[in-house]
Amino acid sequence: DQQVKQNSPSLSVQEGRISILNCDYTNSMFDYFLWYKKYPAEGPTFLISISSIKDKNEDGRFTVFLNKSAKHLSLHIVPSQPGDSAVYFCAASDNFNKFYFGSGTKLNVKP
Amino acid sequence: DAGVTQSPTHLIKTRGQQVTLRCSPISGHKSVSWYQQVLGQGPQFIFQYYEKEERGRGNFPDRFSARQFPNYSSELNVNALLLGDSALYLCASSLVSLLGTGELFFGEGSRLTVL
Numbered sequence: 180d181q182q183v184k185q186n187s188p189s190l191s192v193q194e195g196r197i198s199i200l201n202c203d204y205t206n207s208m209f210d211y212f213l214w215y216k217k218y219p220a221e222g223p224t225f226l227i228s229i230s231s232i233k234d235k236n237e238d239g240r241f242t243v244f245l246n247k248s249a250k251h252l253s254l255h256i257v258p259s260q261p262g263d264s265a266v267y268f269c270a271a272s273d274n275f276n277k278f279y280f281g282s283g284t285k286l287n288v289k290p
Numbered sequence: 291d292a293g294v295t296q297s298p299t300h301l302i303k304t305r306g307q308q309v310t311l312r313c314s315p316i317s318g319h320k321s322v323s324w325y326q327q328v329l330g331q332g333p334q335f336i337f338q339y340y341e342k343e344e345r346g347r348g349n350f351p352d353r354f355s356a357r358q359f360p361n362y363s364s365e366l367n368v369n370a371l372l373l374g375d376s377a378l379y380l381c382a383s384s385l386v387s388l389l390g391t392g393e394l395f396f397g398e399g400s401r402l403t404v405l
Contacts, residue, residue, distance in 0.1 A: 183332070185332075213394070220398070222380055222382075222397050223333070225394065225395060274346075276321075276323075276345055277335045277338060277348070278323075278333075279335070280332030280333045282330065282332045283332055
């Protein structure tokens with residue numbers, strides 16, 4: 180029973196263009212969402228978060244959008260850089276203590 | 291400042307053995323969570339501890355247990371290892387507020403291989 184889904188296992192983008200990573204969830208009680216980046220042989224690194232009271236949150240090149248009615252969130256990276264190449268996970272929680280993660284999207288930014 | 295540290299980084303065990311994984315949280319973080327990441331999947335919640343008490347448990351068998359010490363470090367124990375326990379075990383620490391834990395800060399993980 181996967182409550183958080185990332186349906187695109189991989190994404191390839193040219194350097195300087197926008198990367199859009201998508202995430203869907205099924206539990207309407209989720210009210211806090213996180214995005215993580217993971218390089219091989221490293222633990223996930225926190226990128227950006229959003230709570231359900233907002234529909235957008237920005238941090239530098241990273242913007243997360245939340246569409247509660249569609250149970251969908253997306254991470255936009257503009258402009259994309261080769262160093263952004265990694266696996267990206269979205270995560271959701273309804274109690275701030277237990278997080279449900281998607282299966283990840285591998286982003287490849289081509290120089 | 292030191293991040294979340296985990297040990298050992300890699301280990302190999304055989305079926306039926308027991309393993310203990312260790313985690314030291316970021317200084318000032320009182321909550322520790324454990325996640326299991328199987329190849330090709332996202333991290334899956336195992337336990338969350340705060341102030342030495344279990345605050346949450348995921349859908350894992352009783353072979354999995356954990357504890358938190360007064361210095362907020364934590365251990366994850368897995369008994370009677372199965373081949374399917376082979377995974378990356380991630381420890382995460384977080385600050386705790388009235389709202390909960392907020393974002394998780396992960397260590398590099400302990401890679402367990404069960405033969």
